[in-house]
Amino acid sequence: MIRRAARIAAACLAGTLLAGGPGAAELAPDASLRPVARGQVVRGMVLPAEIFVQRDIAHQVALQALSAARDPERAETLGVTRRLPDPDTAPRVALRPHLRPATVVQQGRRVAALRQQGAVCGDLALQGVAIGRVPSDTSGCGVDQAVRLQSVSGVALSTHAVMDCGTAQALKSWVERGLRPAVKRYGGGVRELRVVAHYACRPRNNRKGARISEHGKGRAVDIAAIELNDGKELVVLDDWSNGREGRILKAAHASACGPFGTVLGPEANALHRDHFHFDTARYRSGSYCR
Incomplete structure (x- = not known):
């Protein structure tokens, strides 16, 4: 104009x-x-x-x-006296309607409400069910405020895992800052984590007389494989030393050291050759990662 x-x-x-x-x-x-x-x-x-x-x-x-x-x-x-319209005050044509259609607004609110209903630990990225206190007759076991986690930042869990909110938040941090950057676009990205252990009242490594495992406190989760969007799986037991898949698994394993206090994998011992063990126990010397 x-x-x-x-x-x-x-x-x-x-x-x-x-x-x-x-x-x-x-x-x-x-x-x-x-x-x-x-x-x-x-x-x-x-x-x-x-x-x-x-x-x-x-x-x-x-x-x-x-x-x-x-x-x-x-x-x-x-000496030009004829002025043109001031661009700051001249009417402008909106690039889009100021008001969205009512149907779009209502649909957005319904989606937000559904997500809010499934959120746990006050975080929309953590979807599941709050189950409250998990009691136990065994000293040292149990969880005060437990959740049954179904997905983390859009990544599904094969088994809905019971844990406390601190562990759920650590898992979210690892998925967003460690796992996804390690996988990148390979296989179309991450779709699901194969969870093989979560809350269970038992001693460490299932050894009689040992201290209660972090699993018994709702502070641990074990992952055996990472499923990608194209259907391919990165299996810890099979792919740890297998070319590109192995490099991805090793990068993902290493990136968990920090969000979690304990990180164990195939090189830790024979008991962890087929899965990653993550827990949120904290030590004065820092995270323990092998």
């Missing part, structure tokens, strides 16, 4: 100058904008040089009008 107004203003000014109106002498250049011959032949007619000079003057006036439209101070210097 501004350019069109500028062209109209330029044409008006140019017409005034060509007609010898007021202001022509002030805006006319002292010399021609380019060398002009005494006469030029156009369609068999010899035209006087003045015609070409006037054409150049009109062109210059048009350029000055365009400049004035963008710079009011320059307009005053040039």
